[in-house]
Amino acid sequence: MSVKTILKYPILILLSIGKKNFSNMGHVIQRGGDTVKRALQPVEVSEAQLESIAKSMFICKKVLYLVIDDTLLKKIYSRLMQGSGWFYDTKTGRSIMAFRLCIGLISDGKHAIPITSAYLFSKEILDAMKEHDFPSKDDIAKMFVKVAKRQFPNNVLIVLTDGLYATVEFIKWCKKNHVNLETRMHSNRVIKYGKKTLKLKDLAHKLGVKPKGRQMARTITAIWHELELEISIVRRIDKHGNTSIVFQAATYKAKPCEHRAAYIVRWTVEKMIRTLKQLLGLQDCYSRKLLTQHKHVTATLLSYALAQLEMKEHKLKKPELAVRRLKKENMVLLTNRFCRLNQIFGVCNV
Numbered sequence: 001m002s003v004k005t006i007l008k009y010p011i012l013i014l015l016s017i018g019k020k021n022f023s024n025m026g027h028v029i030q031r032g033g034d035t036v037k038r039a040l041q042p043v044e045v046s047e048a049q050l051e052s053i054a055k056s057m058f059i060c061k062k063v064l065y066l067v068i069d070d071t072l073l074k075k076i077y078s079r080l081m082q083g084s085g086w087f088y089d090t091k092t093g094r095s096i097m098a099f100r101l102c103i104g105l106i107s108d109g110k111h112a113i114p115i116t117s118a119y120l121f122s123k124e125i126l127d128a129m130k131e132h133d134f135p136s137k138d139d140i141a142k143m144f145v146k147v148a149k150r151q152f153p154n155n156v157l158i159v160l161t162d163g164l165y166a167t168v169e170f171i172k173w174c175k176k177n178h179v180n181l182e183t184r185m186h187s188n189r190v191i192k193y194g195k196k197t198l199k200l201k202d203l204a205h206k207l208g209v210k211p212k213g214r215q216m217a218r219t220i221t222a223i224w225h226e227l228e229l230e231i232s233i234v235r236r237i238d239k240h241g242n243t244s245i246v247f248q249a250a251t252y253k254a255k256p257c258e259h260r261a262a263y264i265v266r267w268t269v270e271k272m273i274r275t276l277k278q279l280l281g282l283q284d285c286y287s288r289k290l291l292t293q294h295k296h297v298t299a300t301l302l303s304y305a306l307a308q309l310e311m312k313e314h315k316l317k318k319p320e321l322a323v324r325r326l327k328k329e330n331m332v333l334l335t336n337r338f339c340r341l342n343q344i345f346g347v348c349n350v
Contacts, residue, residue: 001041003339006049009039010303011334013280014326020281020300029331037292046298047116051151053305054106054113057312063156065107065262066148067269068141068165070120073099073283073297082290085122101297102137104144105269106152111308112268114301116147119294138170145179158182158252160266166249168225175227175251182262185224185249191231192223200247203233210245211235217256224249232259275307275319276300306338 012025022033029035058064075084075097086095100120105112118140126134135143141161148157159174163184174181187201196207203220204210210233211218219232232248248263276282280303285296310322326334 004335006041009299013303020284040295043294043298046302050115061108065158065265067105067160067266069269070102071273081288085125102140107268109265113305141165180252182250185247217260219256234260279323
């Protein structure tokens, strides 16, 4: 299959204005919604193209980060959509009808390319289909790590997750398979430090273990569920200048400043999800079929990867600037440009 065929739908996402449904994107090429729907490629085809872009983007990088996160795709009127269910939305404080999408992306700290995705299903679906073996969030995270290791076997890979994935099962699996994991850990977790058994939040109050002076982080070795981990106590300052203490757990040894710097890279996935939802129509597919929904999601991830190429080529600071720049181009020009990856990355700049 030609690259032009694979990139047709993602480029239509970038060029279209308003909702990214089939009929609206058809206006770009003056065709109907059915024509646009036929341009959707199988998930594995789009993911293969994402892999190609990621390898081209990070060809000269020695250390890469695999960032794993999930988000809700709101489908308010989606009772007839396969796989949708009720999930609690922390932003609105109520349960909504949605898909829960897990995304894995590769980043060097500056640019980020999503490489794979998967769905987590709601409790009512899992209860109704007990005969099927659906993957848990830990299973999905393990799968993402295996995909990243296969694609980048010669790179140092650091896996970054939020507190949702700080489970005994996943951390134990990471240690067993020599995976460098950096994850947020809740302050109520009980650890063993020296001869003391206490909660993380009590490290500072009872033992005085915290960053001092101009330090932004301090790292200790502690035991959690019989797992030896590097626990970093990190001072965080928000945009209003308020200071708080957060905790990170890692399966590898490094300087406190390195643990802190690694976890900051996780915010690349937050920026990606914001751009995907606000500008690239991640939630805008209205098909009832889960497979079609997944094809649209993967094509949307591919459109974000194209925006990352534009960011790198023109040294832009934000993906939103890249998307706005691409909207000024035409279909033929963009297709021809993005089919020439070797020319875009003609020289390796370390």
